[in-house]
Amino acid sequence: MNEMAEQAQDGTVYSEAEDQAHQPPYQFAAYRSSLQRGPSQALIHLPSLYDGFEYGQAVEGQAHLGARFRCRDKERDLIRNGSHGGPPIGERIVVSGRVLDANGAPVVGALVEIWQANASGRYLHKVDQHDAPLDPNFLGAGRCISDRDGGYRFYTIKPGAYPWQNHANAWRPQHIHFSVLGNSLGQRLVTQMYFPGDPLLALDPIFGAVPRAAAARLISSFDLGITEPEFALGYRFDIVLAGTRATPAEEDAES
Amino acid sequence: MSEQEGLLAPTPAQTVGPYFAVGLTPKGTDNPLGIAVGNEIEGQGEAIELSGWVFDGGGAIVEDALIEIAQADGGGRFDDPGFLGFARSDNAILPDKRYFFRTVKPGPVTPGQAPYISVIVHMRGLLRQAHTRIYFSDEMASNIADPVYTQLPDERRDSLIALRSTELGSVRYRFDIHMQGERETLFFNL
Numbered sequence: 001m002n003e004m005a006e007q008a009q010d011g012t013v014y015s016e017a018e019d020q021a022h023q024p025p026y027q028f029a030a031y032r033s034s035l036q037r038g039p040s041q042a043l044i045h046l047p048s049l050y051d052g053f054e055y056g057q058a059v060e061g062q063a064h065l066g067a068r069f070r071c072r073d074k075e076r077d078l079i080r081n082g083s084h085g086g087p088p089i090g091e092r093i094v095v096s097g098r099v100l101d102a103n104g105a106p107v108v109g110a111l112v113e114i115w116q117a118n119a120s121g122r123y124l125h126k127v128d129q130h131d132a133p134l135d136p137n138f139l140g141a142g143r144c145i146s147d148r149d150g151g152y153r154f155y156t157i158k159p160g161a162y163p164w165q166n167h168a169n170a171w172r173p174q175h176i177h178f179s180v181l182g183n184s185l186g187q188r189l190v191t192q193m194y195f196p197g198d199p200l201l202a203l204d205p206i207f208g209a210v211p212r213a214a215a216a217r218l219i220s221s222f223d224l225g226i227t228e229p230e231f232a233l234g235y236r237f238d239i240v241l242a243g244t245r246a247t248p249a250e251e252d253a254e255s
Numbered sequence: 256m257s258e259q260e261g262l263l264a265p266t267p268a269q270t271v272g273p274y275f276a277v278g279l280t281p282k283g284t285d286n287p288l289g290i291a292v293g294n295e296i297e298g299q300g301e302a303i304e305l306s307g308w309v310f311d312g313g314g315a316i317v318e319d320a321l322i323e324i325a326q327a328d329g330g331g332r333f334d335d336p337g338f339l340g341f342a343r344s345d346n347a348i349l350p351d352k353r354y355f356f357r358t359v360k361p362g363p364v365t366p367g368q369a370p371y372i373s374v375i376v377h378m379r380g381l382l383r384q385a386h387t388r389i390y391f392s393d394e395m396a397s398n399i400a401d402p403v404y405t406q407l408p409d410e411r412r413d414s415l416i417a418l419r420s421t422e423l424g425s426v427r428y429r430f431d432i433h434m435q436g437e438r439e440t441l442f443f444n445l
Contacts, residue, residue, distance in 0.1 A: 045445075059325050100263060127319070143288070188375060188384065
């Protein structure tokens with residue numbers, strides 16, 4: 001982060017300070033693999049290379065990707081979508097929230113995809129060799145489309161923590177991966193949702209790479225209103241995508 | 256674009272991790288979910304194949320990257336109800352660890368500008384996605400007249416050029432992505 005700030009001295013337009021206040025840096029020493037994979041050169045701020053009107057015509061500036069995808073209703077139910085005759089092992093949970101833009105307006109028709117480990121902390125992926133059982137009734141993946149209020153709702157199993165090789169005795173906190181595609185490429189977000197009170201959060205360099213105040217927004221909250229009686233605890237996770245519903249061209253026209 | 260009163264702070268990004276294929280690019284017929292977004296774009300225009308390797312700072316081929324592309328069709332239309340110009344590929348799709356797309360060569364979205372494909376790179380070790388663009392080696396006259404391309408640093412903009420070849424009757428573009436090093440790809444933020 002400091003490196004990027006230092007490189008922003010030579011006149012090119014780079015990432016804004018507020019961006020760095022909300023997002024993890026590309027290179028974060030405690031997360032080892034970031035050191036060889038995160039870009040080392042400063043980013044160039046693409047919209048600044050356009051005058052405002054033209055950026056609305058750019059592929060990155062156009063805002064019409066929402067509502068282009070379809071999902072079947074059962075795809076958001078991870079308790080059932082991988083079942084081979086029985087229920088998956090683990091604690092059933094409901095994960096629900098709203099997808100919003102920077103103005104707080106709902107992002108309608110966003111493609112929301114999730115994937116996660118099973119209750120034992122094991123992914124259904126050939127690279128995952130953690131010595132914990134796979135669950136024949138759990139796929140660990142689901143998707144849905146945000147509704148007219150920006151709302152989404154998944155039924156799943158609470159994922160287990162699992163070890164990884166980043167450092168000695170390293171464990172990932174319990175988390176669910178989220179991929180969200182809103183109306184534009186500026187509203188493309190890949191992130192992870194965590195659970196309140198997890199003691200591993202303080203030790204995790206992926207979570208810890210995010211500035212502290214911003215990182216709190218990655219932790220879901222227990223919500224009795226989302227909790228379904230006699231069935232499953234509910235967790236709320238609202239997602240705010242960058243940008244607003246209006247394209248830059250529309251904003252310019254209004255101002 | 257300074258921070259404005261009343262705007263909600265964005266949800267921070269986190270790495271896509273090593274296991275994204277479970278949800279985003281699952282393979283095999285026993286996956287009842289299938290995929291929401293594939294690696295092919297269908298539309299008007301010249302059929303092309305687009306592939307390449309992703310390299311880390313040590314020069315090693317990255318085997319667990321997720322590449323997403325967005326583009327206009329051959330007529331320069333991105334916003335068209337009959338055309339979905341968005342696709343994704345992991346780089347386990349070819350045996351040699353290249354990503355691979357079957358798509359059409361885009362036209363310029365605005366007259367007088369060069370055609371391009373917008374690219375989003377995700378991978379384990381990348382705490383937030385990286386954006387870049389593909390311009391085309393057979394469009395250099397347009398590229399050097401393009402108002403965006405010409406503003407990019409001379410010594411780095413070559414990293415955005417995909418090389419065209421024709422093999423076995425197929426038009427192919429190769430676009431490698433270097434995360435770091437002397438040939439580091441030029442990355443944008445939006």
